Amino acid sequence: MTSFDVVERVLAIEGAVLVLALIVIFWHALAMRSDSAARGALLGRGRTLLYAGLQSGAMDDAAVEELRRFRRTFQIRLFADLAPSLTGKDRQWLGDIADRVGLVAYARRRARSRFWWRRLNAARLLTLFSRSDDTMSTLARDSHELVRAQAAEAFGHAPSDEGIETLLELLGDPRRIVRFMARDSLVRIGRPAHAAIADAIPRASERAIDALLSVAATSPSHDFASALAPLVRSPRAATRAGAADALRAIGGADASALLSMLLDDSDTKVRVRAVDGLASLGFWPAAPAIARLLDADDWQLRYRAAVALQNLGGPGELLLRRVADGEGHGAAIARRVVDAAAQLRAEAV
Amino acid sequence: MTWQAFADLALVRLEWAVLVYFIVVNTFYLALLVSAATELINHVLSVRGESRQRVLGAVAAPRISILAPAYNEAATIEDSIGSLLALFYPNLEVIVVNDGSKDDTIGVLRKAFDLAPIHSVFEQKIEAQPVRALYRSRTHGNLVVVDKVNGGKADALNAALNLATGDLVCSIDADTLIEPDALQRMVRPFLSRDDVVAAGGTVRVANGSTIRDGRILDLRSPKQPIPGFQVVEYLRAFLFGRLGWNRMGGNLIISGAFGLFDREAVLAIGGYARDTVGEDMELVLRLRRRGYEQGGPSVAGFVPDPVAWTEVPESARVLGRQRDRWHRGLADVLVRHRGIFANPRYGGMGMIGYPYFFFVELLGPVIEAIGLVGAVVGLLIGAINIPFAILFFLLAYGYGVVLSVMTLMLEELSYHRYSRMSDRLRLLAWILLENLGYRQVTVVWRLRGLIKYLRGKKDWGSMERRGLSRAAT
Numbered sequence: 001m002t003s004f005d006v007v008e009r010v011l012a013i014e015g016a017v018l019v020l021a022l023i024v025i026f027w028h029a030l031a032m033r034s035d036s037a038a039r040g041a042l043l044g045r046g047r048t049l050l051y052a053g054l055q056s057g058a059m060d061d062a063a064v065e066e067l068r069r070f071r072r073t074f075q076i077r078l079f080a081d082l083a084p085s086l087t088g089k090d091r092q093w094l095g096d097i098a099d100r101v102g103l104v105a106y107a108r109r110r111a112r113s114r115f116w117w118r119r120l121n122a123a124r125l126l127t128l129f130s131r132s133d134d135t136m137s138t139l140a141r142d143s144h145e146l147v148r149a150q151a152a153e154a155f156g157h158a159p160s161d162e163g164i165e166t167l168l169e170l171l172g173d174p175r176r177i178v179r180f181m182a183r184d185s186l187v188r189i190g191r192p193a194h195a196a197i198a199d200a201i202p203r204a205s206e207r208a209i210d211a212l213l214s215v216a217a218t219s220p221s222h223d224f225a226s227a228l229a230p231l232v233r234s235p236r237a238a239t240r241a242g243a244a245d246a247l248r249a250i251g252g253a254d255a256s257a258l259l260s261m262l263l264d265d266s267d268t269k270v271r272v273r274a275v276d277g278l279a280s281l282g283f284w285p286a287a288p289a290i291a292r293l294l295d296a297d298d299w300q301l302r303y304r305a306a307v308a309l310q311n312l313g314g315p316g317e318l319l320l321r322r323v324a325d326g327e328g329h330g331a332a333i334a335r336r337v338v339d340a341a342a343q344l345r346a347e348a349v
Numbered sequence: 350m351t352w353q354a355f356a357d358l359a360l361v362r363l364e365w366a367v368l369v370y371f372i373v374v375n376t377f378y379l380a381l382l383v384s385a386a387t388e389l390i391n392h393v394l395s396v397r398g399e400s401r402q403r404v405l406g407a408v409a410a411p412r413i414s415i416l417a418p419a420y421n422e423a424a425t426i427e428d429s430i431g432s433l434l435a436l437f438y439p440n441l442e443v444i445v446v447n448d449g450s451k452d453d454t455i456g457v458l459r460k461a462f463d464l465a466p467i468h469s470v471f472e473q474k475i476e477a478q479p480v481r482a483l484y485r486s487r488t489h490g491n492l493v494v495v496d497k498v499n500g501g502k503a504d505a506l507n508a509a510l511n512l513a514t515g516d517l518v519c520s521i522d523a524d525t526l527i528e529p530d531a532l533q534r535m536v537r538p539f540l541s542r543d544d545v546v547a548a549g550g551t552v553r554v555a556n557g558s559t560i561r562d563g564r565i566l567d568l569r570s571p572k573q574p575i576p577g578f579q580v581v582e583y584l585r586a587f588l589f590g591r592l593g594w595n596r597m598g599g600n601l602i603i604s605g606a607f608g609l610f611d612r613e614a615v616l617a618i619g620g621y622a623r624d625t626v627g628e629d630m631e632l633v634l635r636l637r638r639r640g641y642e643q644g645g646p647s648v649a650g651f652v653p654d655p656v657a658w659t660e661v662p663e664s665a666r667v668l669g670r671q672r673d674r675w676h677r678g679l680a681d682v683l684v685r686h687r688g689i690f691a692n693p694r695y696g697g698m699g700m701i702g703y704p705y706f707f708f709v710e711l712l713g714p715v716i717e718a719i720g721l722v723g724a725v726v727g728l729l730i731g732a733i734n735i736p737f738a739i740l741f742f743l744l745a746y747g748y749g750v751v752l753s754v755m756t757l758m759l760e761e762l763s764y765h766r767y768s769r770m771s772d773r774l775r776l777l778a779w780i781l782l783e784n785l786g787y788r789q790v791t792v793v794w795r796l797r798g799l800i801k802y803l804r805g806k807k808d809w810g811s812m813e814r815r816g817l818s819r820a821a822t
Contacts, residue, residue, distance in 0.1 A: 014747040117394035177541040
């Protein structure tokens with residue numbers, strides 16, 4: 001074969017690939033255009049049926065049968081468009097209609113597929129229909145992280161005791177997206193999960209404890225207080241920092257006392273969290289201990305301590321001004337914060 | 350051997366070397382295209398049917414600080430910042446840095462967003478030019494404005510970094526339009542993996558489109574050739590190049606117009622370098638190096654679906670300066686980080702990514718120029734077979750067209766942004782014409798950039814902008 005032959009053959013292949021790509025581009029464009037026209041009318045009809053049923057609270061067999069005759073992709077599109085806007089009983093109603101149309105059974109079949117994208121699709125459909133049953137429990141243990149994450153999301157929409165336990169397990173998942181979804185779902189569930197969270201805190205793994213404390217900080221409850229107390233002495237700085245955030249969110253005298261203990265922590269970030277927490281709780285008895293931190297080596301800690309004293313009202317301000325009159329790092333940061341506040345007041349006037 | 354025979358031999362050998370280079374590079378492009386297609390399929394299957402409203406309402410969503418440097422942007426700053434504040438993301442902070450503008454940028458901001466002075470006490474973690482004043486908006490509590498002495502884009506970004514409180518920081522260009530749900534999409538890699546240090550989205554060309562209130566209402570392909578060719582280049586660069594790199598050692602570039610970074614990691618490496626015009630690529634390389642060297646996160650991922658729209662140069666003069674500057678930046682950054690080259694310590698970045706950027710992106714214009722000149726000389730002195738040269742030219746041209754059309758096909762099948770047949774036909778026309786002069790001119794610009802780098806030229810030059818809000822047609 002000569003070099004001419006090689007070049008000619010390659011050119012022929014290029015030509016064939018080019019023609020194929022052009023056919024795909026224009027076929028797809030034309031298909032989208034014609035599908036769009038047909039889709040518009042059908043989706044409109046489908047929406048009318050669903051809205052009418054939603055308003056009356058019931059859908060007759062004829063309407064269900066009409067929806068059942070839609071193409072599967074249109075059915076999914078109809079329900080996917082409406083579901084996010086509904087909650088509670090309305091969402092449950094939509095799920096019942098989806099069941100009658102056959103979508104729930106379809107999703108359950110796909111949940112057994114050997115292809116992860118089909119199992120993911122099934123999990124997403126079941127989430128839309130607020131179906132967190134045995135199928136979802138199985139999907140929560142799937143080999144693919146996106147499927148597990150989707151199951152975690154589903155449990156947040158339709159909470160149950162079993163679902164909460166599963167979410168707590170998923171907080172220890174090796175994949176971040178699963179932990180994120182589990183954490184978010186527990187926050188959304190709120191009060192019904194508090195008892196289980198308080199039970200889980202003392203026995204949580206290292207990976208799960210950070211997420212659990214973050215949930216406790218975002219969805220605080222006094223139920224957590226006794227579980228948090230031992231954590232301020234945890235050997236792990238990240239755990240102590242997470243406990244500080246949770247204590248800040250819970251508030252109260254006991255939380256303030258525990259936060260005060262953290263002012264002497266060996267880790268700077270923990271001390272910063274403790275300072276911020278005490279300032280936000282307005283716990284002025286901590287002012288002298290916070291004032292000692294104005295001489296800390298870390299700039300951020302010194303600054304947060306100065307701002308905290310300013311925010312603690314009379315006692316804090318007094319201590320801050322006294323330090324500002326002195327020498328050293330503490331005095332410098334105290335002066336900067338005091339001067340900046342004075343400047344702002346002057347500009348406001 | 351006569352001089353003629355020697356010249357003939359030298360030319361033929363040279364052309365063979367160029368041919369081998371051509372085959373190796375285009376084989377790699379094919380691998381990159383296959384990688385991009387695989388990645389795109391995987392991505393589409395992952396996101397189909399997902400509820401991004403989840404991120405929108407999630408208290409656990411990481412806080413993002415948008416860093417928006419501004420210099421002499423009085424005409425467009427109100428619209429730009431307004432559209433940033435309207436982004437659909439639950440935990441967002443916008444830090445605008447007025448980098449010593451000579452026009453009334455700060456006055457426009459004060460008036461438009463009802464700014465009030467705030468505490469000017471902050472930790473200068475990264476060195477930057479002095480800050481004159483700090484403001485917070487009374488109407489938008491998550492908007493902070495920094496008024497500082499001029500120091501350039503990198504300096505402005507560093508000043509913003511000193512004040513940022515987000516877990517992640519998003520650098521943008523002042524005249525870039527980010528789509529409302531772009532951040533929800535771009536945060537995905539950080540939610541999915543523990544080893545991500547940077548993520549980039551797609552930057553696309555807005556020239557010729559209808560824009561209102563900071564949103565693209567009607568996307569059109571440009572009617573003028575210069576922006577038209579750039580649409581094709583950007584599609585190839587992002588949808589084919591950057592996506593393909595996700596599976597082949599990761600990206601070395603996250604566009605400065607639209608990138609998301611781990612704030613702690615950026616602070617740990619001292620922020621943006623101020624003495625280079627390739628500060629965005631330089632940052633990514635340093636971040637990734639630190640990850641490899643210290644065992645921390647080192648992945649720079651590309652997410653295809655978050656989109657930022659930008660205005661590209663419409664004149665050859667301005668475009669030439671831009672490409673010149675990009676090539677200087679590339680050369681500078683690759684030389685700074687030459688320790689990565691073929692170094693297994695840096696994994697795919699060192700063994701595949703850096704060598705590619707060095708031999709193909711950096712030296713590509715040199716090889717192309719040698720090949721072109723050699724071909725012309727060879728034809729003139731009869732050292733090269735004319736029919737073969739024609740066939741080979743068709744092959745090379747055809748290959749470029751195939752790659753671009755395949756990229757257009759990926760765009761059509763995945764995002765389908767161009768809804769009109771006329772726009773698709775226009776893009777095809779730009780694809781066909783791109784390699785008949787335009788590409789060769791870009792070789793000249795890039796060579797010029799390389800020569801300037803070798804001569805030690807480091808400035809940005811000037812960039813004329815009409816402003817996206819006036820680009821409506």
